[in-house]
Amino acid sequence: MAERERRPSPTKASPRPRPPRPEEAARHACEQLASLIVHEPxxxxxxxxxxxxxxxxxxxxxxxxxxxxxxxxxxxxxxxDQLGELQEYRRVRRYRRGAADDC
Incomplete structure (x- = not known):
């Protein structure tokens, strides 16, 4: 009798990670920035x-x-990025707390 060849069962494709929502992106940004600089957001x-x-x-x-x-x-x-990982950061402005914005 001929032996049947076993084929591997098809694997489910791993689901594509969902991009972070705005509030998740903000939280990730604060957490990752705080780990790189000495000041707290x-x-x-x-x-x-x-x-x-x-x-x-x-x-x-x-x-x-x-x-x-x-x-x-x-x-x-x-x-x-789309996965919530920090790609880059830079300081764009420094100001006194009581100063009004330049408009």
Missing amino acids: EGVCGVTRHEDGWVVSVDVLEVPRIPDTTSLLATYEVHI
Whole structure:
């Protein structure tokens, strides 16, 4: 009797990872930025969707001062890919907490 050849069962394709939602992208950006710089992020002031991921603007307290309105903050632009991984970051602005925006 001829032996039947066993064929491997078809494997399910692993599901494609879902791109992060805006709030997830913002959280990933803050966490990953904090692990690279010595200052803690204070908050997110912008999230923009791009074809290859997200650009998140993160405000960071760089120099705390008394009174608090004279503290120095910075805005970092953080690029996150489709998987939520940091691709690059850069400081785009540094300002006094009490200063008004230049418009």
